[in-house]
Amino acid sequence: MNQFLFEMANIRDQDSWVHQHEPEKATAKAKDLVRMAVARVRGEGALPYNMVPVTKSALVIGGGVTGMTAALAFADQDYPVTLIEQSDMLGGNGRNIYRNWKGERFLPFINDLAARVTSHPQISVKFNSAIKDVAGSVGKFSTTFSDGQSFEHGVAVVAVGGEPYQPEGKWQFLHGVNPNVHTLLELDKKFIDQDESLKSIDQAVFMHCVGSRIPERPYCSRVCCTHAVDAAIKLKELNPEMDIFMLYRDVRTYGQRERLYQEARGKGIIFVRYDLDHLPQVSEESGRLMIRCHDPIIDADIAIQPDMLVLATAIQPRAQSAGSLSKFFKCAIDGQGFLLEAHMKLRPVDFATAGVFLAGLCHYPKSMEESIAQAKAAAARASVILAQDAVPAESVTAVVNRAKCTGCGVCTEVCAFNAVSLDDNGLSVINTAMCKGCGACVAGCRSDAVTLKNIGNEQIMAAVDAAFCD
Amino acid sequence: MTNQTSETSKTSQTNWEPKIIAFLCNWCSYAGADLAGVSRFQYPPNIRIVRVPCSGRVSANILLSALKSGADGVLVSGCHPGDCHYISGNYFARRRFALLNNLLDFVGIEPGRVHFSWVSASEGEQFAEVVKKVTDKVKTLGPATRLVKSIDTVQAA
Ligand SMILES: Cc1cc2nc3c(=O)[nH]c(=O)nc-3n(C[C@H](O)[C@H](O)[C@H](O)COP(=O)(O)OP(=O)(O)OC[C@H]3O[C@@H](n4cnc5c(N)ncnc54)[C@H](O)[C@@H]3O)c2cc1C
Ligand code: FES
Numbered sequence: 001m002n003q004f005l006f007e008m009a010n011i012r013d014q015d016s017w018v019h020q021h022e023p024e025k026a027t028a029k030a031k032d033l034v035r036m037a038v039a040r041v042r043g044e045g046a047l048p049y050n051m052v053p054v055t056k057s058a059l060v061i062g063g064g065v066t067g068m069t070a071a072l073a074f075a076d077q078d079y080p081v082t083l084i085e086q087s088d089m090l091g092g093n094g095r096n097i098y099r100n101w102k103g104e105r106f107l108p109f110i111n112d113l114a115a116r117v118t119s120h121p122q123i124s125v126k127f128n129s130a131i132k133d134v135a136g137s138v139g140k141f142s143t144t145f146s147d148g149q150s151f152e153h154g155v156a157v158v159a160v161g162g163e164p165y166q167p168e169g170k171w172q173f174l175h176g177v178n179p180n181v182h183t184l185l186e187l188d189k190k191f192i193d194q195d196e197s198l199k200s201i202d203q204a205v206f207m208h209c210v211g212s213r214i215p216e217r218p219y220c221s222r223v224c225c226t227h228a229v230d231a232a233i234k235l236k237e238l239n240p241e242m243d244i245f246m247l248y249r250d251v252r253t254y255g256q257r258e259r260l261y262q263e264a265r266g267k268g269i270i271f272v273r274y275d276l277d278h279l280p281q282v283s284e285e286s287g288r289l290m291i292r293c294h295d296p297i298i299d300a301d302i303a304i305q306p307d308m309l310v311l312a313t314a315i316q317p318r319a320q321s322a323g324s325l326s327k328f329f330k331c332a333i334d335g336q337g338f339l340l341e342a343h344m345k346l347r348p349v350d351f352a353t354a355g356v357f358l359a360g361l362c363h364y365p366k367s368m369e370e371s372i373a374q375a376k377a378a379a380a381r382a383s384v385i386l387a388q389d390a391v392p393a394e395s396v397t398a399v400v401n402r403a404k405c406t407g408c409g410v411c412t413e414v415c416a417f418n419a420v421s422l423d424d425n426g427l428s429v430i431n432t433a434m435c436k437g438c439g440a441c442v443a444g445c446r447s448d449a450v451t452l453k454n455i456g457n458e459q460i461m462a463a464v465d466a467a468f469c470d
Numbered sequence: 471m472t473n474q475t476s477e478t479s480k481t482s483q484t485n486w487e488p489k490i491i492a493f494l495c496n497w498c499s500y501a502g503a504d505l506a507g508v509s510r511f512q513y514p515p516n517i518r519i520v521r522v523p524c525s526g527r528v529s530a531n532i533l534l535s536a537l538k539s540g541a542d543g544v545l546v547s548g549c550h551p552g553d554c555h556y557i558s559g560n561y562f563a564r565r566r567f568a569l570l571n572n573l574l575d576f577v578g579i580e581p582g583r584v585h586f587s588w589v590s591a592s593e594g595e596q597f598a599e600v601v602k603k604v605t606d607k608v609k610t611l612g613p614a615t616r617l618v619k620s621i622d623t624v625q626a627a
Pocket of ligand 1: 062063064067084085086087089090091092093094097099100129131159160161162163164185223224227313314315318321361362366367369371
């Protein structure tokens with residue numbers, strides 16, 4: 001069936017699920033919704049599929065592990081790729097992390113990945129670059145970069161990543177004040193540098209959930225529990241005599257990572273729970289760190305004077321990158337600033353905007369392996385488009401009834417896509433290839449001369465009327 | 471007087487419930503309404519959603535005809551300023567709405583029947599809130615009769 005003959009009465013998401021306690025009213029509403037959909041579809045006709053030729057190349061935004069993985073996935077299929085990176089280095093956050101929960105080091109893997117990317121004949125990497133403008137749509141985007149050059153591509157993958165939250169306010173815990181307070185990434189740097197001083201530490205405390213799962217950032221940052229537990233185990237490897245305390249709210253070493261948690265307990269690492277009403281108090285007493293908290297298991301206040309305090313801080317979106325890209329590519333962002341997929345289950349790496357895909361930390365906090373899997377998924381989804389010679393473009397476009405047109409030109413002014421012009425006779429004409437089907441010209445026309453295929457006034461009004469049939 | 475008669479006849483039906491037509495843009499508010507569903511945010515069952523490509527698609531004509539058809543309230547909702555999928559549709563919608571409000575006031579439509587809002591695809595909860603607010607407001611106004619031609623009004627005239 002021609003897809004433009006389809007209309008949905010949205011009875012699940014917009015009726016039964018939102019009126020769960022009013023079944024009778026919900027049923028009456030469902031009847032209305034069905035009547036409305038029928039009334040609307042009755043006036044619709046089959047529309048031709050306007051095809052646009054596909055430019056067989058991809059743009060990848062962000063040169064972290066996610067972006068590099070996606071770029072290689074395209075390039076290995078022989079599609080030319082432009083990878084743009086705002087800094088002067090590939091690798092993103094992954095460069096600052098010591099190892100994953102399986103004990104595999106990140107840096108050698110990332111260096112190898114970066115070398116493959118930069119030497120691949122189909123990949124061109126643009127460093128210190130940002131996007132200035134994006135035109136076109138699925139199959140044929142044209143993106144202009146900060147250096148003025150532009151690139152034509154059929155699809156785009158957004159992988160602009162995230163960033164560590166910098167502890168502040170009540171979550172600062174003397175970070176930046178006392179030299180023995182570090183974030184996990186700062187501790188990782190010591191591991192990477194094989195800092196000998198770690199071996200002489202007698203007592204260390206890790207604080208979980210710093211800046212996560214609070215009203216400003218209600219989400220769990222997902223990787224920090226495993227990261228912290230693994231770092232604690234690493235410290236135990238360096239100095240088995242070290243006393244280590246984990247101050248946690250809930251431990252989320254999910255899946256097989258649970259083994260790490262068991263290993264940590266087996267090694268004598270002590271887990272002490274805190275809650276938001278009883279935040280551990282961190283102070284300096286005669287030059288030493290002092291941490292006071294309550295252990296609910298022994299129901300006693302405890303005081304620790306560690307040599308080192310490590311904060312497992314939240315991951316947050318790069319608000320500026322996500323914001324500007326969402327404007328350029330018309331993709332949605334959620335309340336926290338993470339980019340939002342078209343559908344959590346059905347289209348997890350697509351944006352609602354056709355031809356644009358997402359993966360990695362810009363979507364929500366996730367481990368490197370999950371970012372990689374998602375990068376491959378996004379590239380695979382995008383390759384479905386690149387594999388075709390042409391894809392359907394907008395079929396719902398505006399049409400002018402020239403007998404009614406008075407040539408006032410309002411339609412030409414309200415069109416954001418330069419798809420409407422006045423012809424030699426001073427009457428409005430639509431360039432179907434450029435029309436996106438928004439209906440601004442239809443609503444603007446004072447003579448009712450412009451209509452939108454299948455979304456004409458008649459269809460909308462018929463749907464409205466149908467709501468009042470009973 | 472005409473209005474009076476029909477109003478009493480409509481309100482006298484026990485438990486009068488308004489019917490509100492909501493024109494939601496496909497890219498933000500309609501998706502926000504879907505999210506409200508997926509997240510099970512409950513709101514009053516008085517609205518009937520009509521999906522439109524963009525809030526800028528909703529002309530004065532369509533909005534008035536909804537009132538004429540018997541809508542007790544109308545809600546037009548689109549993407550936040552700057553987020554319109556078609557770049558500027560919601561700005562046109564906002565301006566159109568401001569002008570239309572003057573006209574509605576002039577022809578005697580009570581303020582509070584016609585609402586405009588921004589709801590993004592991630593704002594399921596806000597969508598439910600907007601519907602609650604609009605429904606409450608329309609309920610306090612009672613049935614809309616000014617533009618509706620019904621047997622009652624014709625007979626009374
Ligand atoms: C504090 C922290 C701790 C973590 N701990 C672990 C862990 O223990 N284990 C684990 O498996 N994973 C961990 N992760 C997650 C892991 O780092 C990521 O899943 C992985 O590195 C993939 O990230 P990414 O490529 O999506 O994003 P990023 O690494 O953030 O890369 C994004 C890249 O895009 C670039 N960019 C941003 N905006 C633009 C723009 N507008 N234009 C051009 N380029 C742009 C950035 O410069 C950057 O290079 C951690 C992450 C953080 C932040
Ligand atoms: S698409 Fe939502 S207001 Fe234009």
